[in-house]
Amino acid sequence: MAAIDHEIAAISGAVSALPDAGARPAQDAPAAQGRGQGDERATGRTASESQAGSRATAGLRIEDVVVTYPAARTGRGSAGTVTAVNHVDLTVAPGEVMALLGPSGCGKSSLLRAVAGLEPVAGGRVLWDGADVGSVPVHLRGFGLMFQDGQLFAHRNVAGNVEYGLRMHGMPKASRRARVAELLDVVGLPGSESRSVATMSGGERQRVALARALAPQPQLLLLDEPLSALDRALRERLAGDLRAALVATGTTALFVTHDHDEAFTVADRVAVMSGGRLLQVDEPSRLWAAPASREVAEFLGYQAFIPADGGWLAIGPQGLIASAGAGAGAGAGGNATSASGTASAGWTATGAGPGAAAFSGVVVSAAFRRGYTEVVVDADLGDGIQRCAAVAHGAALWSPGTQVTLTVAATAPVFVPATPDHPRPLSPAPTR
Numbered sequence: 001m002a003a004i005d006h007e008i009a010a011i012s013g014a015v016s017a018l019p020d021a022g023a024r025p026a027q028d029a030p031a032a033q034g035r036g037q038g039d040e041r042a043t044g045r046t047a048s049e050s051q052a053g054s055r056a057t058a059g060l061r062i063e064d065v066v067v068t069y070p071a072a073r074t075g076r077g078s079a080g081t082v083t084a085v086n087h088v089d090l091t092v093a094p095g096e097v098m099a100l101l102g103p104s105g106c107g108k109s110s111l112l113r114a115v116a117g118l119e120p121v122a123g124g125r126v127l128w129d130g131a132d133v134g135s136v137p138v139h140l141r142g143f144g145l146m147f148q149d150g151q152l153f154a155h156r157n158v159a160g161n162v163e164y165g166l167r168m169h170g171m172p173k174a175s176r177r178a179r180v181a182e183l184l185d186v187v188g189l190p191g192s193e194s195r196s197v198a199t200m201s202g203g204e205r206q207r208v209a210l211a212r213a214l215a216p217q218p219q220l221l222l223l224d225e226p227l228s229a230l231d232r233a234l235r236e237r238l239a240g241d242l243r244a245a246l247v248a249t250g251t252t253a254l255f256v257t258h259d260h261d262e263a264f265t266v267a268d269r270v271a272v273m274s275g276g277r278l279l280q281v282d283e284p285s286r287l288w289a290a291p292a293s294r295e296v297a298e299f300l301g302y303q304a305f306i307p308a309d310g311g312w313l314a315i316g317p318q319g320l321i322a323s324a325g326a327g328a329g330a331g332a333g334g335n336a337t338s339a340s341g342t343a344s345a346g347w348t349a350t351g352a353g354p355g356a357a358a359f360s361g362v363v364v365s366a367a368f369r370r371g372y373t374e375v376v377v378d379a380d381l382g383d384g385i386q387r388c389a390a391v392a393h394g395a396a397l398w399s400p401g402t403q404v405t406l407t408v409a410a411t412a413p414v415f416v417p418a419t420p421d422h423p424r425p426l427s428p429a430p431t432r
């Protein structure tokens with residue numbers, strides 16, 4: 001119950017600065033990381049973060065954090081603990097927007113809640129501007145929170161919701177009005193002060209919730225899947241608007257999502273999580289261009305993998321084209337199981353290009369996507385049968401059981417190294 005009170009106080013903007021923030025001597029602080037800087041291939045502590053060690057770092061520093069729950073509460077056993085966050089290190093620089101991206105149950109929300117102080121840490125530390133906030137109560141951390149459902153006060157109008165935290169801080173009425181108007185502009189709801197939130201759409205309510213969270217100028221805004229309750233089109237539009245609002249207000253933010261497109265749209269850098277661990281942290285374009293492992297690549301949306309020396313060439317969405325007949329390089333039999341080995345001819349780790357190889361496959365299903373038909377195909381790209389998606393050229397290919405040739409589309413694949421979690425036991429595919 002106490003935690004809920006704190007949560008409501010925090011999301012309402014009833015936050016104040018850390019007592020000791022800013023008291024630290026300036027020379028303790030290393031230069032703040034700029035937007036998008038840093039390259040943290042995170043399986044454990046990153047090189048840059050190891051160098052920082054325990055020196056004070058401006059902004060948020062998550063240091064070796066562990067979050068556990070009693071196993072009985074998960075229903076997976078009657079004793080012991082479940083580790084939801086497993087020794088995570090992460091730095092969010094002032095003004096930076098960081099996305100925590102990972103599948104359901106990977107520990108994103110637990111980490112966010114640990115930063116907020118809503119969940120105790122079983123190990124490690126959370127620091128703001130170099131000060132350990134472990135003993136600072138939720139409502140005194142100076143962090144704002146925004147959740148999936150916005151949690152607006154239904155009996156207050158838009159202005160009443162947005163100004164709630166400002167009122168708690170004792171801001172004079174005229175200043176409050178000006179700040180509310182400014183924020184409603186930022187979130188795309190200018191002039192809506194007197195509207196009842198009960199009459200608003202889900203998207204509009206989330207905009208109000210964002211304005212309310214931003215109003216007290218939190219030193220860190222924590223967003224837990226703020227768009228996931230909305231439909232896809234609205235989510236895509238609001239993701240862009242959310243990014244714009246965070247940038248316009250210079251807000252430092254940690255944003256939880258399971259949607260890679262959303263993470264890429266909103267964040268300066270994306271931290272990919274799985275099984276309680278951080279797998280990789282990088283800018284969206286660099287993450288996409290160089291996934292550190294097959295697990296990261298699969299989670300980002302790479303959907304087919306061609307064996308190459310020391311790893312795979314990963315093929316992205318719409319990266320395979322299906323056309324009629326068996327693949328030329330995939331064996332005369334043309335069925336999916338005959339393609340092993342020879343199917344990869346023409347591919348090298350560094351010199352891959354479109355159209356260099358063809359693979360045989362068998363159509364499993366077909367579905368119309370936005371602007372094209374996609375067939376799901378079982379094909380051997382050199383590592384055994386994989387189920388992959390391809391853009392279908394021609395309606396004749398849509399029936400299950402149809403034999404097709406797969407070629408790589410104009411978008412070049414990227415190289416993904418084998419890792420201990422995902423070794424490539426097969427011999428490397430032949431190269432030309």
Ligand SMILES: Nc1ncnc2c1ncn2[C@@H]1O[C@H](COP(=O)(O)OP(=O)(O)OP(=O)(O)O)[C@@H](O)[C@H]1O
Nearest residue numbers: 069073074084103104105106107108109110111258
């Ligand atoms: N209050 C709790 N008590 C017990 N176990 C919990 C609790 N909260 C989370 N867990 C467990 O901890 C793990 C991580 O959960 P968490 O909610 O952090 O993941 P998530 O990545 O945010 O998932 P989702 O995207 O589905 O919200 C899961 O196995 C979950 O079952």
